Amino acid sequence: MKISNVLKAEYEIYRKSSLVKFISIITFSLSVLFGFIIFHSSSFTGSLSFLALMKGYENGFNFSISLIYSIFNILIFFMIVTASTTVSDEAQKGTLRTILVKRLKRRELIFGKSIFLLICFFTLIAIISLLSLAVGGILFGFSDISEKNYIIHSNLSLFYNYFLSLFLMIFPISALINLCLFFSVLFNNNLMSLISCFGVNFIFYIFTELDFYKYLFLTNYILYPLKAFQKMAQGLPLVWSPQIWYMIIVTVIYLIGFLVLAVIFFRNKEIP
Amino acid sequence: MKKFVTLFICFLFFSFNSYAQSDFLEIFEKSEMKFDDLMDDIFFEDLDNNDLKDIVIQTNTLKNKKLLIFFQNRDGFNSAPSQILNMDENAIIFDVGNITNQYPGKEIVYLTSSSLRYYYLKDNFYNPESIKLIDISSIFLSPSPESPVRCEFIWDLNEDKLDELYVLKPNYLTLLSGEKNGVFKETQKIGLNPIFSIRSPLRFSSEDLEVPENFSQKIITRVPVLYFEDFNGDKRKDIISIFKDKIKVFLQNEKREFSKEPDFEINLDILSEEEKKKIPPPSYSVDAIDLNNNGLIDIVVSKSQLQTMGSLSKIYIHLNKEGKISLTPDQILVNDSAFGHPAILDINGDNHKDLIISEAKMGIFQILKVLITKKLTYENAIYLGQSGKYPKLPATKVKSKIRFDFEKLERTEGEIAYFSGDFNKDGIKDVLKKIDEKNMLAIFLGVSGARKKIFSKKASYRVKAELPSEIIIEDLNNDKVSDIIFDFRRDEKKKLVLFLSK
């Protein structure tokens, strides 16, 4: 009940926030720009454009997942910025103090913020994905991925796995949000929170390059479901298990771990 | 009690470890062979028909072309060659076979620009004077200054225990068979011709040209790859010729004669129009091999396209269904990190062919890693086949390493895995690893009945030795256990080291 109040309050706060407007505008314009370039060049040559040929787009799935992948790389950046300043920004501006004197448990605020950010970004992801799928379908059509009459991936399994991969994005995204939230709780200053959050992610990225240890790091899984589907859209085999189980286990550990840490730190945090 | 349990577990662990590793020399006997010239080529053939493979080493000096023959007897090999045979200067290609019953061993037959001649074996000694078999012209118009190349042109396709000879002429393939009196003559002409193209700086692609027999030598001759296997399930060996992506099949009829014109022509059209335009275009290879152990030859195509990062490789499996190969593949395996073409052999002893695909992930970090460490780590992914069908995921992956010497621009050493040996006679292939950094050879035994983790985790046998660049695995003593031959050709050492199974 109280978390739902936090969600409502967060919605009211973010609804008119310039950051959300900025993110929406940037991602939307990028989608339009990327789609426009490809559509324009293909209409000029009358066949598949050079860019499309180069990238090997043969059907709508491949196009749409490539589009989503490019946008998501930017979206993840915004997500880190937003999530890692969600508490520190309020601490810096003083509104955190105004809220915390109210009858609101600190853990409820953290849970509420975490859920709100997840809902926000996942909705954004879903909208972008559906739009991209529509653009891909209009430009290239949806068909089986086949060669010499052999069906490598059927249309149905492509659709199914497209939506499955989007659903599976919930795990790494919520884990990343909670990791950022933890840093946001740790500092009363946006810059410190941002620097440490990007720093930790960068270190994780380096570890992701190590053969064995990469399985332990969240950065290995951030866009994993999309990467897996992107490969499928290129005709490569899509094998979810066991990697996807590693992903789910590791991301859930991160998700719970950082949420618990955020709550513990926030409970003992002294508000200036 | 706790202490006791811990001690017991430690004891088990250490005793297991010490038990698990044994020395190579428990199962192998090491011997060394030395010779005076640098080795050019090597092959293994039972020349004296005693069921033991002999070793033939080819050397090439400016003065003459030599065959160093090491006969194997029950006690193994001598360290010095049993015979050094100076080959005819005019020999261009040669092969070994039983072309006549007049002599006990196998004959060494060679082709010059005008005739076929042979050396015969008598009393464990090849007569240095060759005998002319027949005057014949072929696509080879003049003697080569290089060492003669061993080409397999001697086969017993009609299964009369005597081998026939196949010689490719500019416009057809001629089949020569011997009569009882040992006289050979051209018995069949098969409509199979090599493909010539003119060497010209302006043209990169080759086109089929009709070339008169005495055409100038400034042409590139491309020879189709010939497979002599049963294609249509009549238990008779047919001729399958593969040139680029075109397959021609010449069936053998009941009278043991081959069709003059191809019975089947299959144009696989491997490259699409878009792919042909790519720079560079994808590379591909076509193999004819029986994948599902039904006695019929199947077709495996592997195609690899270089991309910005890594490559996209596709393996097309065309299974032979009662003598018919469909243009629609039965399976396409796609891989984004494979390099080279797959090795096809039966790993787990179920008589169904398995695929070994070398895989290396290529990204910015990986390239940086290779540049810094000068090492490329790749994995040999093993896909176990069942009736010609392959799973999406490999059963296991065996790591290998190549070290680069950027100054000499060549690979120097590493950790190479060989898969073709069976060292414990269980019919399952074992992995032999050549670990250059430790100067060590190690054997990881294949696990019976495993569908995953098909090799033992720890090496079962190890030995420290001076390692060569290449290793050959061959069952020389016919005991169904593979033997190991150290090939020092690239190391420019005039010796050969053998590990013969005991």
Add this chain to the structure above:
Amino acid sequence: MKEDFLLRIKNLSKSFGGLKVLDDISFDVLRGKITGFLGPNGAGKTTTIKILLGLINRDMGQIELNGKEIQDVKNLKFKITIGALMEFPSFFSHLTSRENLKILSLSDNYQTDEKRIDHLLNLVELKHAKDRKIKTFSFGMKQKLAIADAFLNDPELLILDEPFNGLDPNSMDILNQILKNYVREKGTVFISSHILSEVEDLCDWIILLNKRKIIYKGVLKSLISQKSLKEMYLKLTKDENI
């Protein structure tokens, strides 16, 4: 006469990084009265209020509500409805005053309808600015909004830290009246302020804090029987300094 204590604070101490800001202070907040909390800058008034509101942790000390000890001070606000006004109040600057009050009432888990929000904004004379964004507000306007915010949940106890800061004399008078009315309706007020004239007019009970310690606590009237509050304040804090 036995006084009725709403809150009783015993032996409260707090340090920041080894620097003591509150040293073993004990005082009471009287039910249905206005308790004034006075002291020079840096005496520890805001720290005490922050502890009571659960914003920072105490090092030592007990807090009793209606005679019952509260183990976790952060839970005080869940045991009694508190309306709080902090020094230098902050609001969401991109939102209007109405939107801010709506969000704050959501955060308080208190069903506040639009009518009440409008009523409170009227009360603090912000009717004209109810749809203006906070970033256009002056400090005094923000202070008024903070007063409205403090009354948002119909509190049983008001904890006010420098509520008269930035207010014009008219507004001070209005706040004075509001607080008097509130106490008349059985409300309790704990107020910290430097505006001694208002304190003198409002408070029944006084706690004087100086240099981390309480130097006087008692009925205001007995303190100012001979001299004004200002004179007494200066005298007491000066003596202490000596």
